Amino acid sequence: MMFIRTESFRTFLRLYPIISVIIAIHIFLWLLLLVPIPLTSFLLQQMVGFNYLIAEGEYWRLLTPIFVHGGFGHMLFNSFSLLIFGPALERMLGKFKFICVYLFAGIIANLATFYIEPLDFAHVGSSGAIFGLFGIYLYMVILRKDLINQMNSQLIMTILVIGLVMTFINTNVNIVAHLFGFVAGAIAAPLVLPKSSGHDMITIRRSIPTRPRLQIPKEFSIKHILWILLIILVIIGVFM
Template structure:
């Protein structure tokens, strides 16, 4: 029954309340969030969240506290993974994209340079072929292949993925941890390709590192208790392309994904009191596995 105007309203007689929409990040109005800055109480999304001793803070409050004379640890809280908050949270991502584009331009202007950069185990006996391979001691190919692309569509797809995934991860992990994740994931993809693929098959591209970012993003989303469905759906779509399209080195994708999951988990779940040891120790151990796999395959081919 409706209540007469002016009559007192009891606790159980409240009328229907208007539905309240979820708050959105004040820096990214299109992103709903349930987290607020512990200083200014404005809503912030994962990209803007800076881990503090209690809760999270927004980038403006972190920068504003830097000149207040408070101790550095109190004035400049760390990211969720313990990284240092920076003014440009996408700097390393921009540099990585720039390196990939620069190598792509150089490769397009010199086919001989391409032969020196891509990943290949070994060439069959042919004295007129100058290229050798990882089995002949050219280990640097495991690294250079991560930044080498030949087809325009290939580098376009990888760089778009790097920009989309890399920025939020760099902001969440910090620069040093982010670049460690990227490189270890890329090397893991190269190592698995070298181990399983025919030694005379050439492989190139940043896809292994990109899939590592996918894995780490899934771990981060889970850590923040956000909806996992979008990232899982995107990952499934990419895996369908991986196994359904010819001329794709699925080994690089899977190796990078595993590397991203392992390193990403170590980055965001490391205990605060042993954070650096767990995070960078995991990177070193995973690199040791990569080196072991490379040595094993080289011994099989020589």
């Protein structure tokens, strides 16, 4: 299963530097929330996606909300969702394309929030960017089956159904950001995914040796079971 992590901490940092840096930023900014200093409070306030101030010309607020969260639980579940669902795409797309599509989805989500929600609407969180990753996965499930196996496809569809339901039944969710981040990821997918060689999957895997199609493990260990439970908990937490 492509969402189960078996790397050591050091190996994870080496293989997935972009995700590691993003999560480190999440944690650092959350720690700033705990520091009762006016300067840190001011800096964090400058990162909130407040529509009124964006309309006044503070356009950096279309980017900064992607990295800041409203509390420990918010930060924890978004970081874990990135840790679970991001590595396969960072490996497949490469560092540059991955960070570009991640930020693109997040910014599109925040732009849509700005234009659709009222001026007094304020928001934080990386959910729009993370939903962009889900958009890429859905594109793979539908149009690039050479890049994802059946088990992972079924898991992605299950996650998307849960996400769609929870997005609309919870009141404390930025529905606009989720939907437009997802659409942005799906639109960007054909531009960033590895090109098909026109041959069978074996040829594709051989032609891209450093970015292989990830396979199902032959046997599940206790570690695999724990990761599956963690994935379930993260899915529930992200959409609550």
